[in-house]
Amino acid sequence: METAAARVAYVRPRGLTPLWAGAAVAFLVGALVIGVLVGPIDLGLGPILESVAARLHVPGVSSSLSPTDNAILWEIRMPRVVLGALVGGMLALSGATYQGVFRNPLADPYLLGVAAGAGLGATLAIAYLPEGLRGQQALPVAAFLGGGAAVVLTYSVGRSASRGRDAVTLVLAGVTVASFFTALQTFVQQENADTLQQVYTWILGSIPSSGWSDVVLILPYVTLASAVILAHRRVVDVLSLGDDEARSLGVDVRRVRLVLVVAATVGTAAAVAVCGLIGFVGIIVPHAIRMLAGTGYRALLPLSVVAGAGFLVLADVIARTALAPAEIPLGIVTAFFGAPFFALVLRTTRGGAA
Amino acid sequence: MSAVTLDDVTVELGGRPVVDGIDLEVAPGEWLALIGPNGGGKTTLLRAIARLVSFAGSIALEGRPTATMRRAELSRLLAVVPQEPSTPPWLTVGEYVLLGRTPHLGALAKEGRRDREAAARALARLDLLAYGDRLLGTLSGGEKQRAVVARALAQEARIVLLDEPTAALDIGHQQQALDLLDVLRAESGLTLVSAMHDLTLAAQYADRMVLLDRGRVVADGFPRDVLTEEAIARHYGAAADIVSIDGRIAVVPRRSLVRNT
Numbered sequence: 001m002e003t004a005a006a007r008v009a010y011v012r013p014r015g016l017t018p019l020w021a022g023a024a025v026a027f028l029v030g031a032l033v034i035g036v037l038v039g040p041i042d043l044g045l046g047p048i049l050e051s052v053a054a055r056l057h058v059p060g061v062s063s064s065l066s067p068t069d070n071a072i073l074w075e076i077r078m079p080r081v082v083l084g085a086l087v088g089g090m091l092a093l094s095g096a097t098y099q100g101v102f103r104n105p106l107a108d109p110y111l112l113g114v115a116a117g118a119g120l121g122a123t124l125a126i127a128y129l130p131e132g133l134r135g136q137q138a139l140p141v142a143a144f145l146g147g148g149a150a151v152v153l154t155y156s157v158g159r160s161a162s163r164g165r166d167a168v169t170l171v172l173a174g175v176t177v178a179s180f181f182t183a184l185q186t187f188v189q190q191e192n193a194d195t196l197q198q199v200y201t202w203i204l205g206s207i208p209s210s211g212w213s214d215v216v217l218i219l220p221y222v223t224l225a226s227a228v229i230l231a232h233r234r235v236v237d238v239l240s241l242g243d244d245e246a247r248s249l250g251v252d253v254r255r256v257r258l259v260l261v262v263a264a265t266v267g268t269a270a271a272v273a274v275c276g277l278i279g280f281v282g283i284i285v286p287h288a289i290r291m292l293a294g295t296g297y298r299a300l301l302p303l304s305v306v307a308g309a310g311f312l313v314l315a316d317v318i319a320r321t322a323l324a325p326a327e328i329p330l331g332i333v334t335a336f337f338g339a340p341f342f343a344l345v346l347r348t349t350r351g352g353a354a
Numbered sequence: 355m356s357a358v359t360l361d362d363v364t365v366e367l368g369g370r371p372v373v374d375g376i377d378l379e380v381a382p383g384e385w386l387a388l389i390g391p392n393g394g395g396k397t398t399l400l401r402a403i404a405r406l407v408s409f410a411g412s413i414a415l416e417g418r419p420t421a422t423m424r425r426a427e428l429s430r431l432l433a434v435v436p437q438e439p440s441t442p443p444w445l446t447v448g449e450y451v452l453l454g455r456t457p458h459l460g461a462l463a464k465e466g467r468r469d470r471e472a473a474a475r476a477l478a479r480l481d482l483l484a485y486g487d488r489l490l491g492t493l494s495g496g497e498k499q500r501a502v503v504a505r506a507l508a509q510e511a512r513i514v515l516l517d518e519p520t521a522a523l524d525i526g527h528q529q530q531a532l533d534l535l536d537v538l539r540a541e542s543g544l545t546l547v548s549a550m551h552d553l554t555l556a557a558q559y560a561d562r563m564v565l566l567d568r569g570r571v572v573a574d575g576f577p578r579d580v581l582t583e584e585a586i587a588r589h590y591g592a593a594a595d596i597v598s599i600d601g602r603i604a605v606v607p608r609r610s611l612v613r614n615t
Contacts, residue, residue, distance in 0.1 A: 011448040011473040011486050013465065231462045237449070238456050241440045244406050248436075249509070250429030250457030294489065296445045 013234075016302055020293045024306040028085070031310035035081035036073070038317050040325065043069055043077075079212045084316045085309035086215065087207065087271040088281055090222045092308020093301060094264040095282015097229050100236040100297050101257045101264075102155070105287070105345060106171045109268040110279030113150040113177035118272035119203055120185040121146020126199065127192040140221055144269035146181070151265055153177045168346075205278040205331025207316050218270040225267030226305060232260055236297035278312070278331045280338020285311050287345050355417045357382045357513050357545035358403060363411035365398050365569075372398045373409070374569035382416075382512075385539060385546040387560035389553060389580075391590050395569040396549035397437070400515045403547065404434050415513060429457035433506035437517040437549075439498075443491025447501050450490055451476055454508030469508075476507035479538065496527040503531070507538065516548040520555065528552070532559045553605040557581055565589060578603055 036048060043065065051063040051073055063070055091109055098107035109115050125142035158173035189199050208214055229236075235256055238246045246253050271278070285308040289300055312330075315337070319330045358380040365373040373395045380386050388396040402409040405420050405428060413420045415431045423431075433454070441450065454476070455469040465473075477483045480500045485493070493501065499522065506514055519535070520528040536559055539546055550556040556563065557577035565573040565580050567589040573580045581603055586594050593608040 011452060011470045011477060013449045013452055014446065234459075234464065235456075235461070237442075237445070238453055240442055241453070244401075245434070245436060245440065247406055247425065248404050248429060248432075248434040249453060250426035252425050256461075290444060294444050296442065296449055298449075 013298060014295060016299050017293075020289075020295070020299065020303060021306075024289075024303050024310075028306050028310035028313075031313040032081055032085065035084065035313040035317055036077050038321060039072070039077055041069065041072060043073060048073060075211050076209050079215055080207050080209050080316070081313055083215050083218075083274065084207045084313045086218060086222050087275050087278065088285075088312025088315075089305040089309035090226065090267040090271045091278060091281035092285035092304040092311065093226055093229055094268045096286035096297065096300055096304040097236065097260055097264040098282065099286060100240050100301075101260050102170060103240060103242060104170050106168065106283070106342075107174075108280065108282035109147075109264070109272075110277065110282065111171050111178075112174040113154045113181060114147040114265055114268050115272050115277045115279065116178035116181040116185070117150025117153075118143035118147035118269040119277055120181045120188070121149075121269070122273050123185050123188050123199055123203070127188050137217070139273040140218065140270045143273040144266055147265045147269040147272065148262070150177050150181055151261060202276040204329035205276040205334070206319070206327065206329050207275055207312075214274040218274055221266055221270035225263045225270070228263040229260060229267075230301055230305070232256065233298045233301045236260070236301065240297060276329075276331060278334050280334045280342060281308055281312060283345060284334070284338050284341050287341070355382075356380060356414075357384070357416060358547065359414040359417070360403070361412045361414075363399070363402055363409050363413060365395075365402050365407055365409045367398065367407075372569050373402060375411070376566075376569070376571055378564065378571065378574075380513075380545060380547060382545055383539065383543050384562060385536070385548070385560045387556040387563045387577075388547065388549045388566060389551075389556055389563055390566035390572075393568075394566040394589075396566055397517055398569075399566065400434070400517050400547065400549055404428075404432060404515055406434075426457040429509065429511065431511055432513045432515065433509040433511040435502055435506050435514065435516040435519055437521060439502045441490040441493075441498050441501065443489060445490050446486065447477070447482055447488050447490060447493070447504075448473065448486035450501055451482075451504045451508050454505040457509060472510055473504075473508045476504040479507060480504040480534065495522050496524075496530070499523060499527070499531060500534075503534070507542075512543065513545045513547070516546065518549055518551060520550070520552065528555060535559070553581060553586075554603070557603040557605070581605060 047065050051065050053061040054063040095108045099105055121142040122139050125138050154174045154177045158170035161169050238249055238251050243253050286304050289303045315333045316330055319328045319333045322328055356379040360376050360378040363376045364371055390396055401407040420428055451473045452465050455465055482504055520531055563577045563580040564571055573585055581596055583596055586592050593610050595606045597604050597606055
């Protein structure tokens, strides 16, 4: 006869195992180091570490970098790497969240049209808001409104076409909505060609080298959205059983889904507002983690944040260096890796629900 | 007090009453089998009791109307074993059974020791303790079914609804599953309401049978009184003999070369 204590040992949620958490953090740290190291000017790892230590007021260490190099490190490379990490973590987390709440392995902020909607919202804000209101703070809000409209539209079109059961239908609906919103966005952009010169590059997806202001701009949205989603990580596992089963387990499905979709959309919109349309991060990262760690959402969601951050920092290094000194739009880099990966996921999914 | 009380319950789907003015009382500790032809309203009635579909009339669990309960409260009283449960292949059996503790947890809380103990008890009852760390994707159909029942037990609800609990199982596993439910019912005083297609099995295990046709109760009573050749002909459109072997009833279909309608 086993004791109750012995029995309990058999029943534990794996949650975040030290192995995978450690692997994800190591990946992120490695990506951050590479992101800061690589660039047209070789700063060297040692001097960079010294400079970081000096900033952290470690006694007895002073930066050996020249003032110019220090500026390159702290005003160009660091903010860009940090912004890439924030955006990548957010997009991966949003993708995994959409996959859980829509029970659809193919859901992704880009494929659901959320990113295109957010792009339209942001473009409209730049083009038509009066000068005084056009300040940076309006961008994430406008992007959220556009992204929210897109996700509602995609979900209702997909549902009416297949009662929401077919994974591929939702993606087709998303592609439709995305094309429509992109068409509107392009129209607005052409009409205002004079004020929107920079919109074209932005919409292709890139991490701006504009110092810390963009980091500061999106940090509150990304932090809040991630905190809300991560707090619900156990409930996402329940939702992944389907509406009826989640309800019969006592979950207020409609409310929880609304909270999660709003959070994922807010986070995506903030990311799009500064970095444009970067696709496939929400597909590549969560699915790669599933393949490696084979885990429920409880662990998948936090792992997605960390690995997504590292992934986008690395993708940005490729975008900066592949054709240096020219830059490839980051959205092109992620699509280059993401599209084949998506095909692979599509093959293994066969249109079924998650 | 009745475990489940239905008072004039009607469910309309697409403008058509699928469940039509049903009154029903289920006693505590009773095993009630809902039988009837496809489209008779069995599944919809179970869904109404679990408040998964909107209905007119009133349904009470242990005397309290479900309409005014919070979701989690309802789920602490009543567990559901669906016909086609989804079993995400990436979850372990232990994790899956722990999901049964959801109605006992706050919205954002994690499982505590009590929850892990309840899950361990449920696993032990279903002989699944050694499977705690196995992934659901690696289980056979019968093992999955046991995991689903374990999840319902971990919920520690006194009323359990089962929709075709044996549909996916072979005869041996059907018998095992139903024997097990019978034991659990006796040990824990569970009230079971199950929708079943297999009339012979239903007659073996249920105390009471309710025959639903076109959303109405057309017969209600002991299995031997409900299962008559006449009732089966009329409500299922099937020709069958009812035979009794040592007091156990079996429904034996009769092959007809010419079908008369």
